[in-house]
Amino acid sequence: MLEGYRIEGRRAADIASSVERAVGAGELEPGQLLPPMRELAVELGVNPNTVAAAYRILRERGVIETAGRRGSRVRPKPATTGRESIRVDVPEGVRNVAAGNPDPALLPPLAKAFAAAAEQNDREPVMYGDEAVDPELARSARAAFDADGVAAGPIAVASGSLDVIERVLAAHLKPGDTVAVEDPGWGSLLDLVPAVGLRTAPVGVDDEGPLPDDVRRALEAGARALIVTNRAQNPTGAVVTAARARALRSVLTHHPDMLLIEDDHGHGIVDLPLHPLAGTTRSWAFVRSAAKAYGPDLRLAVFTGDPVTVDRVRGRQRLGPGWVSRIGQRALVRLWAEGAVDPTTVAAAYAARRDALIAALAERGITAHGRSGMNVWIPVPDETGAVARLLHAGWAVAPGARFRMSAPPGIRITVATLAADEIAPLADAVATAVASAPPRGYA
Numbered sequence: 001m002l003e004g005y006r007i008e009g010r011r012a013a014d015i016a017s018s019v020e021r022a023v024g025a026g027e028l029e030p031g032q033l034l035p036p037m038r039e040l041a042v043e044l045g046v047n048p049n050t051v052a053a054a055y056r057i058l059r060e061r062g063v064i065e066t067a068g069r070r071g072s073r074v075r076p077k078p079a080t081t082g083r084e085s086i087r088v089d090v091p092e093g094v095r096n097v098a099a100g101n102p103d104p105a106l107l108p109p110l111a112k113a114f115a116a117a118a119e120q121n122d123r124e125p126v127m128y129g130d131e132a133v134d135p136e137l138a139r140s141a142r143a144a145f146d147a148d149g150v151a152a153g154p155i156a157v158a159s160g161s162l163d164v165i166e167r168v169l170a171a172h173l174k175p176g177d178t179v180a181v182e183d184p185g186w187g188s189l190l191d192l193v194p195a196v197g198l199r200t201a202p203v204g205v206d207d208e209g210p211l212p213d214d215v216r217r218a219l220e221a222g223a224r225a226l227i228v229t230n231r232a233q234n235p236t237g238a239v240v241t242a243a244r245a246r247a248l249r250s251v252l253t254h255h256p257d258m259l260l261i262e263d264d265h266g267h268g269i270v271d272l273p274l275h276p277l278a279g280t281t282r283s284w285a286f287v288r289s290a291a292k293a294y295g296p297d298l299r300l301a302v303f304t305g306d307p308v309t310v311d312r313v314r315g316r317q318r319l320g321p322g323w324v325s326r327i328g329q330r331a332l333v334r335l336w337a338e339g340a341v342d343p344t345t346v347a348a349a350y351a352a353r354r355d356a357l358i359a360a361l362a363e364r365g366i367t368a369h370g371r372s373g374m375n376v377w378i379p380v381p382d383e384t385g386a387v388a389r390l391l392h393a394g395w396a397v398a399p400g401a402r403f404r405m406s407a408p409p410g411i412r413i414t415v416a417t418l419a420a421d422e423i424a425p426l427a428d429a430v431a432t433a434v435a436s437a438p439p440r441g442y443a
Helices: 012-025 037-044 048-060 111-123 135-147 161-172 187-195 212-220 242-252 307-319 326-337 343-363 383-392 420-434
Strands: 064-066 072-074 155-158 178-183 199-206 225-229 259-263 283-289 301-305 375-379 410-414
Touching (some): 048 072, 111 326, 135 155, 135 326, 161 187, 161 259, 161 283, 178 187, 199 212, 212 225, 212 242, 283 307, 343 420, 383 410, 383 420
Parallel strands (some): 225 259, 259 283
Antiparallel strands (some): 375 410
């Protein structure tokens, strides 16, 4: 059954570790059936309850899934084999348009803001027991949320969007619960959900955001949470429009007890209006990261939500990291106050590159998507072949398998640093790579 691999251990933790090591090393493959619990117990000479406990640990860690009498299998995308491993090694001389990073030329200088924040800390050092959130940051964030129509709620700070999402999920859900996620969607999020022992339910996405009928079906099937990207959706560039927001709110009103998480990571690089869903359900969180507009290494996101959710997250933070550096918070406040990033200018720069590439592809008969942000999503019939042919032609693109579950194949191109004279050659290469390719997926 395991093609030669022998599970070892006499304690539940050791048995679980043996399976997880094998998955990480590729000795147990996604979808592979594990031995029945009683059979493995006899083989190892342990009580069946010990094997049952080991399998429970593996389910909670997102490594395996159990389907009743059909047994337990390694998950199709186990947490141990993260989607970050689905990438293209970029040889020297190949243009990398796969990374998903912002344009460094559009990021603001940070030295003065951090120097000023450090000087303030010298005068007013932050000590144990002080407030976790800088008061000025809280006021500025709340004012920005109010201006965009985000529902009222307390302000908190964490180390990036994923940190917020993980903490909010942990505050409300238990292992085995289902989370509705966008498909295609953010690869790191699609890894995170099973890694914390939760199941994913894919929800289709078009240029206006999650499809309401897909959301309805997922919630009616028992999904306990929904995660929505408001703008600059990764990888498609979708933006939740006013009409789509109304349709989604209509669906959510029939499920008031589910958890809603909104990720507005495009804040600061998108000039399209925000149409939040926050407040439609009793439990909700709305997060904004500084990564795309101010630099990934800031590792700082502000979020709001209903009082119970925010209080639970803050309470758990106090038992772990305690707080996010107030020096970093104060530096971000200065960057905001000084207008270090002009969203209109940044959005226009990314839009010019996206629109030029999409138009060039359209001239060559290739459909592409990208209403906002720094990425363009291109459906392709043969994902593996397209990636390989583009690499041979001198272009490294991101395989769509990093971003999708049941969605059709595609590739993602990051336009952040794309120069005007690169548009036509890249479009030519994509058209050639896609032409007359047999349909198959990226393995």
